[in-house]
Amino acid sequence: MKNVAVIFGGRSTEHDVSIVTALSSIIAPIEMLSGYKPIPVYIARDGSWYTGDDLKEVHFYSGGNLEDKLKKMKKLSLKFDDGLWLLKPGLGGEKIRVDIVFPSMHGTYGEDGSLMGLLRMAGVPFVGCDMAASVIAMDKVLTKQLVSDAGLAVTKYVWFEKRDWQKNSKEIITKINNLKYPLFVKPAHLGSSIAITKVKTKDELENALEVAMHYDDKILVEEGVTNLTEVTVPVMGNDKPRVGMVEESLAKAEFFDFESKYMNGGKKIKGFGKDEGGDKSTWSRIPAKIPKPLYKECENLALATYKVLGCSGISRVDLLIDSGKKIYVNEVNTLPGTLYRHNWQKAGVSAVELVEKLLHFAIERFEESKRLTTVFNTNFLKQF
């Protein structure tokens, strides 16, 4: 029986979504697999780690008084000793050997490569992208640079750091104004859309930049695609990745609130506003309703992007189609909410098969990395 530590929660704005992904899309399916035992590992908002069977129940988090419940639990410590161990302190304490880690963390400190770095140091196999790909995908500017360097299309963009802005904001504004409006202003690293602004005119630009700089030191400003079809393609695998279904987003107005509704003349956009992890059927279409050659092109572009970023395990590639012709790579998400199991299901992969495959990919990558020489013995120290 292999112990699979499912790590979720964390100090990110996507803490709650991470719990839903862990409980519904990872722990529940693993329990139906023979040979694996899921160990829930919850990281609270203050950064403390906990484990225990109660943590597998959604009511533990949704039932209120979470802080009080956690106060009664013993905090977990980690031990690196030929792999990773979870230590539960005190009387009746336990020492659990972790055979595989299944990270279920979105955003900062989880999906951004931090956790992957820790797991590499511990020498334990883990599911999903490795550290480098996670770091790159979490940085929208790095992603664009790498993808465009490989000859794949991205929309035109300008990026800068807060300190550049403080030194020479005029020059940055001039550069930005060479782009074609509407523009999207985004913090480079933030996973969720809370600080992203669609800017239609020059008057709105500085305000949007200020909002983005409230959250991040690195800012991306990119051209919007006017006649837009937004699609997303889940991909999984290591050396020979495969795609899920090309899924079309039906929520055209990304930042829909009363303001945009009013400005749009009161046209309500059906099904907008469901959080990631909710019922996707109301606001997306699988497969995307696009011509077959374009569909195929989306699949190929998603696979090419996956390889360029060095992804492994699983990811989701977001693409923008302009006027039904030109396709741009938008961004890559290395831990799609709920693993996008609704999409994989339509592609013929059940939730249980999905986690089984992902665990297999984790072991496969780990075994391969073990074959590499990482130690170089010399007599260097003897001269001192």
Add this chain to the structure above:
Amino acid sequence: MNLIVNNLKIHVQDVGKRSKPCVLFLHGWGASGNSFSKLIEEIGDNYRCVAPDLPGFGASEIPTKAWGVKEYANFVHDLTAKLGIKKIHAICSHSMGGRIAMHITAQRILRPGKLILIGSHGIVQAKSLRNRAYKVVAKVGKKATLVLPNRVRSQLRDKLYRQAGASDYLTAGAMRDTFINLINTDSQPDAALIDIPSLLIYGKNDKQTPPSFGKIFHELMPNSKLNIVSGADHFIHETEPKIVATQLKEFL
């Protein structure tokens, strides 16, 4: 749209042409700028309607320490400055927003031409016998339950507060101290200083801010008009937007 005011990310709806007279909307406790959406749909063609989510509500960030009416009033001042609003035609407020609107107007933090108070709070009532009884139970209970586990104590406390009708307090979370600051602010001294044309709208069936509140403010504000809408409750601008809009159009 989002913007940064006093180092807080603020969500604000700024609808209508900049050249039109500006109406500023201040929402109630637990609500957001969206609570005025039906009303804005009715009057939006003729005005620039600005409806922020006040700090701690809707999509706006929570202030790092507890605020009171003064802090909210100053925030509204800074927000309008940031939006480049030079002249405010009117402030339209609901419930707790009324406390802020009255303070802004009375203390001349901003100088709106007109004021609309819908189901406005701001009367700190002498404690009823029932409330005093709950307070005694709470104090005795606090000592008597010391032996019980924390979880049981907090469950009992929540039950008592719910019975006392303090559900807003229970759901306030990080905003609890702000809530206490606001409900303890009596707006009658501010109301007495307001002489601009004011429209007071109260629902006849409003339990939270009964028409008697409107009558007190009406007496204090020499240039005010009081409309009591039969069959309506505290959220009259959401449940009866057409009635409220008709009164607003006439008044504005």
